[in-house]
Amino acid sequence: xxxxxxxxxxxxxxxxxEVVREGLKVLDAVQEIHGxxxxxxxxxxxxEHFLSTxxxxxxxxxxxxxQLHAVLFGAIGDPRIEVGLLEFAIIxxxxxxxxxxxxxxxxxxxxESLCPLKGKTCADIDMIFCRENTxxxxxxxxxxxxxxxxxxxxxxxxxxxxxxxERIIRYAFELAQKRGPKxxxxxxxVTMIDxxxxxxxxxxxxxxxxxxxxxxxxxATDHAYIDAACMWMVKNPEWFDVxxxxxxxxxxxxxxxxxxxxGMGIAASGNIHPGKVSMFxxxxxxxxxxxGQDKANPLATVLAVALMLDHLGEAAAAKExxxxxADLICSGRIRGLQAGEHSCxxxxxxxxxxxxERARVRR
Ligand code: IPM
Ligand code: MN
Numbered sequence: 001x002x003x004x005x006x007x008x009x010x011x012x013x014x015x016x017x018e019v020v021r022e023g024l025k026v027l028d029a030v031q032e033i034h035g036x037x038x039x040x041x042x043x044x045x046x047x048e049h050f051l052s053t054x055x056x057x058x059x060x061x062x063x064x065x066x067q068l069h070a071v072l073f074g075a076i077g078d079p080r081i082e083v084g085l086l087e088f089a090i091i092x093x094x095x096x097x098x099x100x101x102x103x104x105x106x107x108x109x110x111x112e113s114l115c116p117l118k119g120k121t122c123a124d125i126d127m128i129f130c131r132e133n134t135x136x137x138x139x140x141x142x143x144x145x146x147x148x149x150x151x152x153x154x155x156x157x158x159x160x161x162x163x164x165x166e167r168i169i170r171y172a173f174e175l176a177q178k179r180g181p182k183x184x185x186x187x188x189x190v191t192m193i194d195x196x197x198x199x200x201x202x203x204x205x206x207x208x209x210x211x212x213x214x215x216x217x218x219x220a221t222d223h224a225y226i227d228a229a230c231m232w233m234v235k236n237p238e239w240f241d242v243x244x245x246x247x248x249x250x251x252x253x254x255x256x257x258x259x260x261x262x263g264m265g266i267a268a269s270g271n272i273h274p275g276k277v278s279m280f281x282x283x284x285x286x287x288x289x290x291x292g293q294d295k296a297n298p299l300a301t302v303l304a305v306a307l308m309l310d311h312l313g314e315a316a317a318a319k320e321x322x323x324x325x326a327d328l329i330c331s332g333r334i335r336g337l338q339a340g341e342h343s344c345x346x347x348x349x350x351x352x353x354x355x356x357e358r359a360r361v362r363r
Contacts, residue, residue: 003036005312008064008071008277010043012090014286015296015344016074022298022348023072023305026321029352030309033359034317041068045090047078056089062097070308071279074301075286088140094279095133096140100271101164102171103131103250104307105283107240107257107267110326114262114337120237123183125260127240130172131250133271135164138247158248160201165208171274172244173216182241191222193229193245193253205246230256258283265297265337266325270307280308287339295340298348299325324355 009024011017024040031037041064045057065071071094076086094100109115109125117125142156169192176188192209196202213221222239224232226249232239233256245253258267264284271279282300290296302325309318328334328350335341342350 005036005038005070006068007038007040007308008043008068009040010045010071010090011074012046012076012286013048013078013086014075014288014291016046016076016286018292018294018296018344019282019298019301020072020074022344022351023301025348026302026351026355027072027305029355030305030317030321033320033355034314036314036317043071046076047081047086050081050086056086057093062093065094065098065277068277069312070277072301072305072308073279073281075282075284077286077288079288092138092140095138095271098271098273098277098279099134100273100278101132101134101167102270102272102274103129103133103247104175104270104272105129105131105250105254105257105267106303106307107237107254107261109261110266110329114266114329115260117234117237117260120260124238126182127237127257128175128179128242129250129254129257130168130175130242130244131254132164132168132245132247134247135159135161136247158199158201158246160204160246162204162208165205166212169205169209169212169244172242173212173219176219176242177216179242185220185241187218187220189220189222189241190216191224191229191240191243193224193226193243193249195226195249197225202246209244226253229253233257233260254283262337264300265339266299266303268300268303268307270304270311272311278308278311280304280311290339294343294345296344297337297339297341298344299334299337299351302348302351320355320358321351324351324358327358328354 011020076090106128109122112121137156137158139159145153172190176190181188194202194205196206258264267283269281269283281304306318306321
């Protein structure tokens, strides 16, 4: 019997619509090649929906998402709407309400020319970040007192629990085990990134990491404070394999990671609860200035589709999508990743056509 996956499609704002359309074009091709199907359900949430109905993302939508296998998400953010409102209701809404505790962000360089660092090769830049995705400063515990006065106080809590810290660290070790050692190494490596020397609450991370690592004697460990980790990323990216970090630091350092592999046009992300409905998205935002111009780069969304396929258990299809993107870059057919270098539709079609061509050659 043919496998059928139920996929929620939530394009959101700005360029979300365009990049998601290209992601689905690639999904069409890869499912045909690999012999599975998908049923897609469009979700209208985002700025337009909010402006016309006053609704951000209702409880029934989350209920519905729980019935699906995965969600492909574009971007949220619109200059007409108060900063953070839709981001919190929709992006953080999905991450928190669906308990998508892993934010998985690969940083893999497909061609040297895409990396702004002098002398670094593809072998040097192949790491994956496991960003905790439900707590920290994103917990939503914040407020103001004496607002608007010269004595105003603003606060936002960084919240960490043993349970959520432990599960993301454990996920990182399991992932390292699954990936195996990098070429030339005898063990996979998990690096924990925190700021426990200043954010003393993160001593919980130090202790939890030590406890969990004892269960994985076959995995090497390392530690870096976030400031030093940023320095190493630029100076010695080859030191990283699997990295695990808190929500806020993970947000920041993965933008740095994106720039090391060619920019926001190619950086993908999975918001995962293993075994449950999970959400996949490009790391970039809604880029309102490019909306409707067919200039946005859809490769980050295409690679998010690959992460989604992996989550669905279609590992071969996932690898093939990634290999096809790498192939188009390395052969020079994709000239560059900047917005407008190729049109959005052209890039989606290139990936689709090359996928079909590679499949024909194999048969
Ligand atoms: C990301 C984004 C979000 C985050 C914003 C839009 C709330 O920057 O997914 O990295 O901070 O997590
Ligand atoms: Mn971010």
